[in-house]
Amino acid sequence: MTKIEKQRVTLFLSSSLLKKAKIQSIIEEKSLTALIEKSLLRYLPKKIIPKKNFI
Numbered sequence: 001m002t003k004i005e006k007q008r009v010t011l012f013l014s015s016s017l018l019k020k021a022k023i024q025s026i027i028e029e030k031s032l033t034a035l036i037e038k039s040l041l042r043y044l045p046k047k048i049i050p051k052k053n054f055i
Helices: 015-027 032-043
Strands: none
Touching: 015 032
16 A cells, blocks of 8 residues: 655635535535545646746
């Protein structure tokens, strides 16, 4: 079994968005973390190519 390393983060979200996310996580029977992780994976491109001045 491969262990995926995770990091703790702090986010500032509007209370209405957080409430919707919490409700959806209950509907999907997932943790809030899993719901947000799934959403980010769907939103972000598979491959990110940074611009030269980025790094």
